[in-house]
Amino acid sequence: MPERDAAGLLRDAKRVVVFTGAGMSAESGVPTFRDSLTGLWARYDAQSLATPEAFEADPALVWGWYEWRRAEVEQVAPNAGHRAVAAIAARVASTVVITQNIDDLHERAGLEEVVHLHGSLFTPRCSGCGAPAEPGDVPAEGGRIPPPVCVDCGADVRPGVVWFGEQLPAAALSAAAEAAFDCDLLLTIGTSGLVYPAAEIPYVADRAGATVIQINPEPTALDSVAAVNLRGPAAQVLPDLVA
Ligand SMILES: CC(C)NC(=O)[C@H](Cc1c[nH]c2ccccc12)NC(=O)[C@H](CCCC/N=C(/NCCC(=O)O)S[C@H]1O[C@H](COP(=O)(O)OP(=O)(O)OC[C@H]2O[C@@H](n3cnc4c(N)ncnc43)[C@H](O)[C@@H]2O)[C@@H](O)[C@H]1O)NC(=O)OCc1ccccc1
Numbered sequence: 578m579p580e581r582d583a584a585g586l587l588r589d590a591k592r593v594v595v596f597t598g599a600g601m602s603a604e605s606g607v608p609t610f611r612d613s614l615t616g617l618w619a620r621y622d623a624q625s626l627a628t629p630e631a632f633e634a635d636p637a638l639v640w641g642w643y644e645w646r647r648a649e650v651e652q653v654a655p656n657a658g659h660r661a662v663a664a665i666a667a668r669v670a671s672t673v674v675i676t677q678n679i680d681d682l683h684e685r686a687g688l689e690e691v692v693h694l695h696g697s698l699f700t701p702r703c704s705g706c707g708a709p710a711e712p713g714d715v716p717a718e719g720g721r722i723p724p725p726v727c728v729d730c731g732a733d734v735r736p737g738v739v740w741f742g743e744q745l746p747a748a749a750l751s752a753a754a755e756a757a758f759d760c761d762l763l764l765t766i767g768t769s770g771l772v773y774p775a776a777e778i779p780y781v782a783d784r785a786g787a788t789v790i791q792i793n794p795e796p797t798a799l800d801s802v803a804a805v806n807l808r809g810p811a812a813q814v815l816p817d818l819v820a
Pocket residue numbers: 597598599600601603604609610611612624627677678679695696738739740741742743744745766767768769770771772773774775792793794795797809810811812
């Protein structure tokens with residue numbers, strides 16, 4: 578029975594990587610990347626909105642979208658899946674949690690260190706000089722919101738996320754690749770495995786001889802690299818795995 582194998586594999590693991598995507602936060606009520614296009618943004622395609630070109634063309638539209646997503650995240654709480662991942666990190670000293678998510682639910686579930694490959698909703702910076710900016714109060718009204726300007730150089734402040742066509746933060750990418758190369762077990766949770774170079778991480782672990790366990794209610798591009806596929810929602814499957 579896959580669950581028992583997975584629990585046994587996790588119990589015996591010495592160096593664990595937990596790799597997460599939007600599905601990890603779905604049961605908290607955070608819309609997955611593709612579902613985050615409602616209201617004003619419904620007529621846009623996420624991949625074209627999450628680009629430097631879109632911000633250049635209409636800063637208020639894109640800033641407003643990220644402020645809406647930040648408001649969503651601030652209204653929800655980590656789920657039992659996030660708490661189970663924190664329990665794994667507490668139990669297996671050398672656990673590295675790598676996420677594609679820009680929410681802070683892993684941290685709010687008790688994790689001090691999380692490798693954010695695609696940035697965060699809570700680390701805005703100047704689009705000109707790169708100076709960190711204060712994430713102001715979440716605006717009450719949704720819709721188009723002009724971004725604040727940088728106190729140092731007056732350029733627009735931008736969300737601290739990685740947009741399509743932009744390089745990932747070098748430190749995060751190398752920390753992730755290194756952890757995947759060194760681990761003996763990688764858990765991939767709630768990701769479709771379609772966005773690169775992040776999606777390469779489970780393959781790095783597999784090629785280095787680690788066991789890959791996937792948790793996802795649906796089949797994904799990562800089925801082929803997973804030794805064990807647990808077909809279920811993260812917040813239901815993970816607690817059993819760490820029980
Ligand atoms: C779409 C894809 C084809 N395109 C790319 O990958 C591109 C281009 C590219 C590069 N290399 C390639 C190689 C091949 C093909 C294309 C490329 N990559 C890039 O542009 C990257 C940057 C990519 C990062 C983009 N930013 C994001 N996010 C931040 C912003 C924001 O969020 O707004 S990506 C964003 O989308 C992705 C969404 O994927 P998932 O998280 O997996 O979510 P998804 O909705 O797809 O699936 C949810 C899954 O959960 C499951 N699920 C649902 N409920 C549950 C549940 N309850 N429990 C468990 N699972 C569940 C579902 O079944 C499903 O499987 C995440 O990565 C997320 O971070 N940059 C770059 O390559 O730069 C290079 C470069 C080189 C030189 C010079 C300059 C540049």
